Amino acid sequence: MDDRIIASLETAVGATPDDAVLRVHLAELLLAAGRREEAVRHAATALAADPTSGPARAVLADALDEGAPAPQAPAEDAAGTGEGFDWSRAEQEVGDLAPPMYADGAQDPQGRAFDVEHGDVRLSDVGGLEKVKERLEASFLAPLRNPELRRLYGKSLRGGLLLYGPPGCGKTFLAKAVAGELGAAFLHVALADVLDMYVGSSERNVAELFRVARESGPCVLFLDELDALGQKRSLTRNSGMRTTVNQLLTELDGIGRDNEGVYVLAATNHPWDVDPALRRPGRLDRTLLVLPPDRPAREAILRTHLRGRPIEGIDLPALAKRTDGLSGADLAHLCESAAEVALMDSVRSGTPRMIGMPDFAAALEEVRPSIEPWLETARNVALFANNDGQYDELARYLRKRGRR
Structure with missing residues (x-):
């Protein structure tokens, strides 16, 4: 008789699957008949439809309680008190199966705080910009690829390259392509990776950055947003920023260390805001204007x-x-x-x-050039702050675009 009633209720539930009361009644009969798994399934479905259903909770609790193993007396812990759980022993037993919940940095023997990339981007992946590629080849890549000719002509590898131009024109992509051409690691660093609110921490971050670059050599170290990281000290009221720039100058000079194999590239939208000391010979002494794509x-x-x-x-x-x-x-x-x-x-x-x-x-009709504000600022610089001729190329580009 019970089996026939259960079969009838299953048919009714199939016809009205949203009837939680009917489904709970079916679960009660299934549990009484010893069909625990089916009772659990129907009780859980009813509880999902009506989370406040007390009968569904009761059936589910009874079904799960019947299927649970008989309670055992708690084992004594490491101290033999019999109180609590021996977490230390359990951690040893599962140590090979699950990683630790917390890490103290000991897993990284080098303690690196910066991520080094290894990409396969090449200059051939950069569309157009042939003049920029030629300048990169002549001022940076050719001397590195030809050590014999470099020694013959006494070409020094000291110094780095500063890419500047309007935002969104591919300076970061060009830096990655240079790393790919050299077969070197690529270390991309922005302002937020270095600056810290605590006194002395920013300087330590700069030192750590160059340490990682030296250990990863050959490595292209790319300093993004250099105008923020290496802002003119005369314009900086924050003493912490001034000391950060000083630390950056020290690391670029390689004082007390060897920067062999570390190729420094930097990028900025506003080179006129970069501290002049960063652009002296032996530092970021070569500049390359990266214009909007041709x-x-x-x-x-x-x-x-x-x-x-x-x-x-x-x-x-x-x-x-x-x-x-x-x-x-x-x-x-x-x-x-x-x-x-x-x-x-x-x-x-x-x-x-x-x-x-x-x-x-x-x-x-909707998209407008985003570089217009930059062009206005660049025009003022080319007209009134180009006494030494360092922005002649920029001035020629602005004249070509009708911005005199």
């Missing part, structure tokens, strides 16, 4: 950001021509905006479609 570079960037998207009829040369003055970041945003136009149109119509030139036309 037409071949824009075409390559657009092709990269359209890879994997559903496109049709995209005229890349025409798009590259229409996007003069956009940075690499602007071009990425343009592709995102065009994809968004097509996506929203597909949502409205209910039919997915490809991304086409009309979507880019709509996106171009």
Whole structure:
């Protein structure tokens, strides 16, 4: 009789699966019939539908209690008191199965606080920018690749290279490509990685940074946002920032240490805010202007950001021509905006479609060059702060764009 009632209730529950009361009643009968696993399943389903159901909780507790092993007397702990659990013994028993919950840094023998990358980006992966590549090759890469010629011509490897230009134009990507060309490790450091609120900690971070670079050599050490990390000390009221710049100068000079195999690159949007001492010979004494991408570079960037998207009829040369003055970041945003136009149109119509030139036309009406504020600042510098000629290349570029 019980089996027939259970079968009828199972049919009823199947017809009305949301009836929690009926499901709990079925679970009670299943538990009474010794079918514990089925009772647990139905009681749990009822409890999920109605978390406040007392009968469901009772059935679940009874079912689980029946399936639990008989309680045993607690084992004595390490002290033999019989009170509590011996966590030390348990940790030893599972030590090979589970990693420790906390670490004290002993697992890293070098105690490194900075992550060193090993990428495979090359200059050939950088679209366009042929003049920039030539300058990189002549001022930095060729002497490193040809030690015999370097010795013949007495070319020194001291000093580093400062990349400057408007934001979003690929300075970091170029630095990674240089590391790839050299087959070197890449250590990318920004302001937040170095500065610390406690006195003396920022200086220790700078020293640790160069220590890691030396131990990882050959290594390209890339100092991003140098205008923030190496700001002019005459403009800095914070004594902590001044001492941080002093420490950076000491490490660049390699005082008491050997910087052999450490190639220092730095990037900034505002080289005029960098402390002049950082740009003296033997430090960051070579500069390279990284401008917004030219037409071949824009075409390559657009092709990269359209890879994997559903496109049709995209005229890349025409798009590259229409996007003069956009940075690499602007071009990425343009592709995102065009994809968004097509996506929203597909949502409205209910039919997915490809991304086409009309979507880019709509996106171009919204996307504006992000480098305009930088160009205005650069114009003032080129006009009124270029007495020593260090911004002649920038001045030529601004004249070409009609900004005199």
